[in-house]
Amino acid sequence: MLIHDHSHPGRRAAAQAPLTTPDCADLPTALRRQRRPALPEVSELDTVRHYTRLSQQNFSIDTHFYPLGSCTMKYNPRACNSLASLPGFLARHPAAPETHSQGVMACLFDLQEILKAVTGMHAVSLAPAAGAQGELAGVLMIRAYHDARGDHARREILVPDAAHGTNPASAIMAGFEVREIPTGADGDVDVEALSRALGPQTAGIMLTNPSTVGVFDRNIQIIAERVHAAGGLLYYDGANLNAILGQVRPGDMGFDVIHMNLHKTFSTPHGGGGPGAGPVGVAKHLEPYLPIPLVARASDDTFVWQDEHSHHDSIGRLTAFGGNIGILLRAYIYARLLGGAGMKRVADYATLNANYLLKRLSEAGFQLAYPQRRASHEFILTLKREAKNYGISTMDFAKRLLDYGFHAPTTYFPLLVPECLLIEPTETESKEALDAFVEAMIAIRAEAEQEPETLRTAPHQLPVKRLDDVRAARHLDLAWKPAAER
């Protein structure tokens, strides 16, 4: 039932509105609304009950193991939520003067410093609202760099075929063309193909390392050398830093610009789709172009904003105000709870968990996409054998996992591995959780062999059965409409 189905003309959550409706005769009639919008008319109890029950229909970290590759679904410490929600933080207007913003600015400044230390970059801006916006900011800075040098011919960005879809899409938004680079059979970028693609048109390359196929590209230094030699810059898609925190720094690998997904590595919640935060870090030569606003410390130790007035070469603003500050606070709190030592341990145990799960699944007879390689924080299985032998798809397998009480791993990404599952357990899951997952995988494979129909019609235990995506796209129904408008 939709909230609209609970609606009753005249019903209201009366405590929530002011008692009276002052006269607004000064608003010209011609500009006034003619009829009320068809919003639900419900009581406060209706609302609480409806959304409480809806929430129970979700899988989430707080209820399920959620090994969704490339998404880093780890525990979101509850203190991050409550401390970022202290009244003093929530009440601050974005245009409040600096004199009345020192508390939050101190946190943002500290966070900039922490991210610099973690990534080995020279300067950081917290402005981008999510990973994709961080990417856009990053490639815009690459563009600004070349443009400032009069190097206008550099209009091509290289992107490995394994890259996340946001990489090419962001490059296009920044006005670049995109050329794909193949991944080698061992999971590393095909360095020779890359070398052939480099040229005076090369603005840069967008890399993820560890890559989205779950391995650390061993040739990163060669790649950096060649791209730089060709006059290009290196962009690091740091959506997934979980495997490298305290182990290796993008700055040391030779990257010029990087974004980070704090909503992954720094464990801010995913909220069913966001919000995130996608800070960017840069080497010294890109600092002038950082998106605004930034926080600086003045000589009297107070914190001050830096914006278009001080940063003339900035690529500019990406949102109206300073980005997703509440999420930045959560990330800062998380960083303080961990400390530098804790961050390194994140990578230690995320990697341990991934390699353990890889090993156990491989021993159980599942096929690895890159059997020779270590897992980073994640790794890829391919179910092409099972698909062929039992006539089931990876999606069927994934849906059946839901019945076993596990969220499915990422399916069909990256696109280059057929029938793949990208599995990322994260460091906050226990050995028992991983073992239970392996048992479920084995049990489902047995079902695939003996009763494949069970997989093909899965899930069976959830609030709804398999949903018809094709129908959704064919018979578009994107909003409830009142009967009169239907």
Added chain:
Amino acid sequence: MLIHDHSHPGRRAAAQAPLTTPDCADLPTALRRQRRPALPEVSELDTVRHYTRLSQQNFSIDTHFYPLGSCTMKYNPRACNSLASLPGFLARHPAAPETHSQGVMACLFDLQEILKAVTGMHAVSLAPAAGAQGELAGVLMIRAYHDARGDHARREILVPDAAHGTNPASAIMAGFEVREIPTGADGDVDVEALSRALGPQTAGIMLTNPSTVGVFDRNIQIIAERVHAAGGLLYYDGANLNAILGQVRPGDMGFDVIHMNLHKTFSTPHGGGGPGAGPVGVAKHLEPYLPIPLVARASDDTFVWQDEHSHHDSIGRLTAFGGNIGILLRAYIYARLLGGAGMKRVADYATLNANYLLKRLSEAGFQLAYPQRRASHEFILTLKREAKNYGISTMDFAKRLLDYGFHAPTTYFPLLVPECLLIEPTETESKEALDAFVEAMIAIRAEAEQEPETLRTAPHQLPVKRLDDVRAARHLDLAWKPAAER
């Protein structure tokens, strides 16, 4: 699975404890613990996941219609929780000086005034922690009153047979004897039987009006007159004020002392069993005996505590500090959200809902315990006909309601009506919720006729099937023990 089943030696929620364990060598070894208590060893994620999932196994107001008679399960406004939990309220130590307690004391003082106005009593103490403690306080005051007058022979408290079990139990705790008074066929107290019971041994009578059989005792004035004439006092069990707020006041009915369950009428949450708050109100002649502490307003408009130092004749303290203050704050917030007008409406609509449900169920062929009477906020059905005809019990019927997504009404209380259901819909439920409940009742009766086994083995849709209460009492298992101690 118990939280203990997730336990793993050495696992910890490390963020929650201080980093170090300072030396405590000054604590004598002989007084020190020899081995650690067998508490679970779990991670923070284990804990969050375990209790999130456990919570989902509850019915609650926030998820279900909960027509539990005599319990007033109405919507608990969320603002009551968040405002009572403001840091300034949570941080105050109970022994903080008055200079640092004015905010909370202002709320408590206001609440005393509100409760006086609502009940028509002369003075109110907020100290009792729940209804039963309010009752104890009430009868202790009756005792103190008689004792102060040297009237030591008054050792008997009269209690109608329909009364809540706490009434006789509280009277006993105050050192009284209890004599039961029968209820007449029309649901009112049998006045003649009462008159016969009155005498020089009568300390008082504990009445609920509207009574626990869901009707307003029409003879209340006669009862008051006769009890007073016999030298006794009248105690009003105000656990359920929902039907009389703004309609009729216990003080006007002639009661000398009253308790109120704020966790019912004033909508503080039930929390799976508490906490509650059971303030007492008294007529002028009982004021000296009120339990401490009380809040008074001084001549300079500041608020001051009154305790054993100012109230020598008080029956004393009932808890170490001032009772369940956080619950009192919630009640106060609720009262302010409603205002006087809103409180009267509570009674209007609680009564409307109860009478509507009574009417619909009776028209659907269910048998009323008191068919001639109006419902108050609640009313009683008896399923003795269904029990006889179909060989099912009221408990079977109740369990089957759970399958239909309704919490069952109160069963087998009051004891004098066989196979009874005490139904209290409350004012916060909509007509549709009531109609849906009626449909479920009708459907279940049809099942009782056609497939009684379905009822006898109900529930079928819940996390567990029918639980074996007899086994629980026979093979007592009241705590998890480590393997070594099992």
Added chain:
Amino acid sequence: MPFIPHTSEDTAAMLAAIGAASIEDLFDEIPAELRAGEIAGLPDSMLSPAPEMDVTRLMQARARADGEPVCFIGAGAYEHHIPAAVWQLTTRGEFYSAYTPYQAEASQGTLQVLYEFQSMMTALTGLDVSNASLYDGASALAEAVLMAVRANRKVKDKRVLMPASVHPFYRQTVRSIVRHQGVELIEVPYDRTGGHTTIEALEQAAAGQACAALVIPQPNLFGVLEEVDALTDWAHAHNALAIGLVNPIALALLSPPGDWGDKGADIACGEGQPLGMPLASGGPYLGFLCCTQALVRQLPGRIAGKTQDLDGRPGYTLTLQAREQHIRRSKATSNICTNQGLLVTAATIHLALLGAEGLERVAANCHANTRTLSARLTELPGVEPLFERPVFHEQALRLPRPTPEVLAALAETDILGGFDLGRAYPELDPGLLVCATEVRTAADIDRYHDALQRLL
């Protein structure tokens, strides 16, 4: 109409179904002369509903009216760190807005929490069984006294030995609750040097008469550690039951009542507030009560038990209800009905997050902080310990100036300096009980020291 969903059409349709002309008519059984038109006597501001926005503004103003003093008061209520997860989970609607789990199948969440709580409390106290909460520590002690009097089969006299080292508010509470049931509370004076209860004082107080029970606080109000083994053995030697009154945080380090003396205490009770409850002006808190298996049928309050469903799967239900008022009425073990369920949930989650090791660290840090505080304050002229014996996480001091004056002056600098002992113990005037839990920093302690120094 806040919280009432009825539209005027609903109301009309419902009245029509009932066959009543108006809502007013539904009250026609109430004698007309008793009917009140409305709620009289309320101040104007409270007559009409106030939107949540207005009430929010009011409550915010009141919540900050008293500033943010730093607190060194203990004396039965302690400021500890509460993990953020505790209340975010506890206030989930399904816990917060559920009733007592009368329908077990629809309440497995709450019931399992109760069972887990009972398990944790038995682990902490070293006793066999626990109930599922009482109102608070003081009323739990009253119930423990009543229970002991009922349960003691050897001693029929209702005499109970109550050390004066028990918190005065606890003693007052016990007195209010038990005095009309023929229970005689015999006060046992504390030792003026040690601050503890001696065997000699017990002998004198009992004066050779049989007693049903002895209350043993550990630590006692002064923070002083009692000789619990000797006291327990004395009680048992005299056919009295031993009731431990304990702080659950202290139990992380101190011997549990179940281990006291040769046979262990029979009953343990206390205040659960330190297990995840904010100070909150004194409530809602959490009374707990544990006992040996032999006494289980005398235990008041709700108890959850493990059982099976029709399919043999484990499940939880309220059990031994024949002890309770709703079944047993005037013969019940207590009148208690509503208890502190939500606080049980908080305490259970708190204990799960802390674990035995975490609890131990908290206890040790509180103790160390109080030790530091005491050391710093006793550097000052005329400030000295009141008692000689070892303490846990609380320290009684003698001041060179009247305590009320000192406390008032400290309060002006937003320091709440402690609990004035002189009010309840005139012989200890000017005495002050101080406490610095794990949340107090070295800077807080310095601030106290400096402020006190300026006053003396």
Added chain:
Amino acid sequence: MPFIPHTSEDTAAMLAAIGAASIEDLFDEIPAELRAGEIAGLPDSMLSPAPEMDVTRLMQARARADGEPVCFIGAGAYEHHIPAAVWQLTTRGEFYSAYTPYQAEASQGTLQVLYEFQSMMTALTGLDVSNASLYDGASALAEAVLMAVRANRKVKDKRVLMPASVHPFYRQTVRSIVRHQGVELIEVPYDRTGGHTTIEALEQAAAGQACAALVIPQPNLFGVLEEVDALTDWAHAHNALAIGLVNPIALALLSPPGDWGDKGADIACGEGQPLGMPLASGGPYLGFLCCTQALVRQLPGRIAGKTQDLDGRPGYTLTLQAREQHIRRSKATSNICTNQGLLVTAATIHLALLGAEGLERVAANCHANTRTLSARLTELPGVEPLFERPVFHEQALRLPRPTPEVLAALAETDILGGFDLGRAYPELDPGLLVCATEVRTAADIDRYHDALQRLL
């Protein structure tokens, strides 16, 4: 190890299973010279984990560092009452800690919320479809501009008319995002008397050249109401798409974009912050974007659609994913991936609680309060309205003294007096934009008046 459950036995067993001697070995594919031993360059205080207790203390201190000023700033972020239920529900773990609903069957809670949100936004804007959020209002406007440029089949030039009465930060954001895609933003000056965008100004700015779209803010930054019907008709007459930039609270009273002019606007976007989001220094907020059915395939961002399961029961799923980057990669309608899901949840619950009537009351009260504020302030010498045309819930004023000085002096009395217009519009110096939402009281307004009086 905060948040890591591994015991040393677990670690050993896992390494053994892997066949690695140490965790260190698992990183052996990383070139040795790149390996960092630890995180260098952090201040000492940030090296080791800080217990939640310590971080709590730190954050509490920072949260109260800046006092509790009373705020009269609007300019794109508004302090409204947020029902307590909104965030208590939104932060339930099942909403808070879920990922994007890629597995629809395991995400019906989130998906249904998205669908309900889309339904509510289409109701408010009067357009056919809505996406499931963008980052904020400013970036939503950028996406609207890109979308319009893509969708306009009649005009191939990527010229877009952007009134100067649009918030300067919005214009900056749009510029950052769109400028390298060949989009030319043509600024349309506002009328100095009315504060609005005139047809004449449009004509002049367009200078006879075809434009793909016209942005129409309602109300505009100055709070001034634009002649939306005429502007929309002008756009359509010139083959441009009309993009409404609207405040959702204002939509309770003002004509919805779908009703503007003869044919209605084609696209509506804006900032959802007023629908239940705290000010929170500027984020996370909620960008929304609605359009006509004809444009749905150009809409960026996620969209939830209704469908059926195998049993024919209704259910919800993400749909039209072929527009998105994870399928379409470089040909996607946008690069957006993570959006503002949790804020969608908050806004949906907020709108359910307010309803159309509640929203209307909020809007009317904000408007009345700002009217009062403006009336009180313009009593003061030299304070006068900057523009003549009607406004909604925001008022631009001319001051007799430099705005920065006035604001700084007000801030010292804990009044945040408004948004300095002179910074972005030097020609309006000394100008000030003030706003008093429904949460401001008459006493607040008096306080502002009196403080300003003392300054002038």
